[in-house]
Amino acid sequence: MLANSSLQFLKQLEKNNSKEWFDQNRKVYEATKADFVELVNAVIIETSKKDASIAHLTAKECVFRINRDVRFSKNKAPYKTNMGASINSGGKKALTAGYYFHFEPGGKSFVGGGLYMAEPDKMKKIRQEIDYNWPEFKKLLSHKNFKQQYGDLDKSEGMSLVREPKGYEKDNPAIEYIKLKSWIAIAPIADKELTEKQLVKTIAKAFEALQPMIVFLNRALED
Numbered sequence: 001m002l003a004n005s006s007l008q009f010l011k012q013l014e015k016n017n018s019k020e021w022f023d024q025n026r027k028v029y030e031a032t033k034a035d036f037v038e039l040v041n042a043v044i045i046e047t048s049k050k051d052a053s054i055a056h057l058t059a060k061e062c063v064f065r066i067n068r069d070v071r072f073s074k075n076k077a078p079y080k081t082n083m084g085a086s087i088n089s090g091g092k093k094a095l096t097a098g099y100y101f102h103f104e105p106g107g108k109s110f111v112g113g114g115l116y117m118a119e120p121d122k123m124k125k126i127r128q129e130i131d132y133n134w135p136e137f138k139k140l141l142s143h144k145n146f147k148q149q150y151g152d153l154d155k156s157e158g159m160s161l162v163r164e165p166k167g168y169e170k171d172n173p174a175i176e177y178i179k180l181k182s183w184i185a186i187a188p189i190a191d192k193e194l195t196e197k198q199l200v201k202t203i204a205k206a207f208e209a210l211q212p213m214i215v216f217l218n219r220a221l222e223d
Contacts, residue, residue: 097217114184129220
């Protein structure tokens with residue numbers, strides 16, 4: 001579980017996103033960060049009971065910095081108003097599929113994972129794997145645990161190509177998944193769930209439902 005004070009810090013940061021305010025509240029930030037790190041470490045331990053590939057990780061290898069890179073952004077706010085952790089066997093900078101937890105009060109928190117905006121060569125491999133193994137991929141999508149937790153992969157605006165990629169026909173039974181540019185699934189986490197004792201198990205359960213998809217995607221990248 002996360003502390004109410006952690007939620008309050010991020011809410012206040014959203015209203016006071018400046019270096020001056022942050023410096024004045026640095027001790028509160030450090031406590032919030034420690035709270036989040038403790039949660040992520042607990043999630044890693046719980047998730048590794050089902051997925052041994054992440055057992056070697058620590059939160060330090062997964063948690064992103066709160067500082068924003070504003071060099072190429074019109075939004076010059078110096079800090080993110082969320083905390084995120086990419087729990088990937090290769091660490092947060094890995095370019096493979098993995099799990100993700102996003103902590104942002106105001107109904108913006110979510111759990112999920114997959115492979116986001118893959119590089120062209122990786123997209124090609126995943127599309128080919130889906131095409132060659134459509135019955136297997138379809139079975140993963142229709143599994144009751146995955147359906148209950150996520151419903152489907154994210155097909156929101158901007159996640160797919162407008163037209164089918166070169167080499168694939170419109171009538172391909174897997175075309176809506178072949179057209180994707182990212183293969184991710186997400187499920188919201190309400191603010192009230194963030195402070196409940198079972199939060200670690202809630203996140204780990206969501207990751208467990210996603211694990212077969214993670215394995216499928218990473219297998220494609222290994223070929």
